[in-house]
Amino acid sequence: xxxxxxxxxxxxxxxxxxxxxxxxxxxxxxxxxxxxxxxxxxxxxxxxxxxxxxxxxxxxxxxxxxxxxxxxxxxxxxxxxxxxxxxxxxxxxxxxxxxxxxxxxxxxxxxxx
Amino acid sequence: xxxxxxxxxxxxxxxxxxxxxxxxxxxxxxxxxxxxxxxxxxxxxxxxxxxxxxxxxxxxxxxxxxxxxxxxxxxxxxxxxxxxxxxxxxxxxxxxxxxxxxxxxxxxxxxxxx
Numbered sequence: 001x002x003x004x005x006x007x008x009x010x011x012x013x014x015x016x017x018x019x020x021x022x023x024x025x026x027x028x029x030x031x032x033x034x035x036x037x038x039x040x041x042x043x044x045x046x047x048x049x050x051x052x053x054x055x056x057x058x059x060x061x062x063x064x065x066x067x068x069x070x071x072x073x074x075x076x077x078x079x080x081x082x083x084x085x086x087x088x089x090x091x092x093x094x095x096x097x098x099x100x101x102x103x104x105x106x107x108x109x110x111x112x113x
Numbered sequence: 114x115x116x117x118x119x120x121x122x123x124x125x126x127x128x129x130x131x132x133x134x135x136x137x138x139x140x141x142x143x144x145x146x147x148x149x150x151x152x153x154x155x156x157x158x159x160x161x162x163x164x165x166x167x168x169x170x171x172x173x174x175x176x177x178x179x180x181x182x183x184x185x186x187x188x189x190x191x192x193x194x195x196x197x198x199x200x201x202x203x204x205x206x207x208x209x210x211x212x213x214x215x216x217x218x219x220x221x222x223x224x225x226x227x
Contacts, residue, residue, distance in 0.1 A: 032212050032213070034212075036218075042220070043116075043117075043203075043218045043219060043220045043221065044203065044205075044218040045218075046215055046216075049215075051213070090155070090156065092156075094211075094212040098169075098211070098212075099144070099146075099161050099163070099168055099169050099210040099211050099212070100146070100158045100161060100169050100171070101146070101158065101205075101212055101216075102158065103148075103155055103156035103157075104155065105154070105155035106155055106156075
């Protein structure tokens with residue numbers, strides 16, 4: 001079964017600081033990887049995804065993530081955060097050909113102006 | 114285009130009652146997945162429907178059930194509600210349900226069991 005681990009559930013940082021959120025997954029086969037964001041009171045939105053090809057993936061709002069197959073990791077980064085990045089971030093994995101998405105427990109990120 | 118619509122947005126029920134939640138997917142999408150979101154457990158997969166057939170089910174008791182209609186709208190039902198069923202229930206719609214194409218989430222139904 002596929003599973004996802006996210007650490008440091010609560011992250012507080014100041015505007016302009018850099019953000020990195022760790023994500024490790026457990027699955028023996030080919031995976032599709034995702035980062036979703038949930039802004040306060042809003043629905044889950046896709047930030048970026050990785051299916052194949054270049055392991056460095058760029059998403060919306062200046063976010064990027066790097067897939068490191070040997071480490072079973074898909075860490076999310078943003079060089080300089082803004083107050084509007086305050087949200088909960090979820091890493092998710094789908095075993096290729098599978099029709100369920102396994103989510104991590106999320107990172108609550110608070111950016112202080 | 115219209116997004117994924119979940120109704121109702123908020124619901125308060127008493128222990129022992131049953132509840133039905135509805136999800137209308139994006140037009141043309143045939144797959145609907147349901148997730149339960151709680152602060153302690155995060156997002157957990159409930160089930161997925163495609164063309165009126167349940168293709169996959171998560172590790173939830175039989176009190177949780179669902180169905181999908183010919184127009185792809187889906188309902189989930191929880192019988193004999195327990196306090197621990199209080200959660201945000203999310204549905205996601207996609208073309209095929211294999212996550213190779215983008216899935217879109219609704220805003221969820223917030224269920225409170227008292």
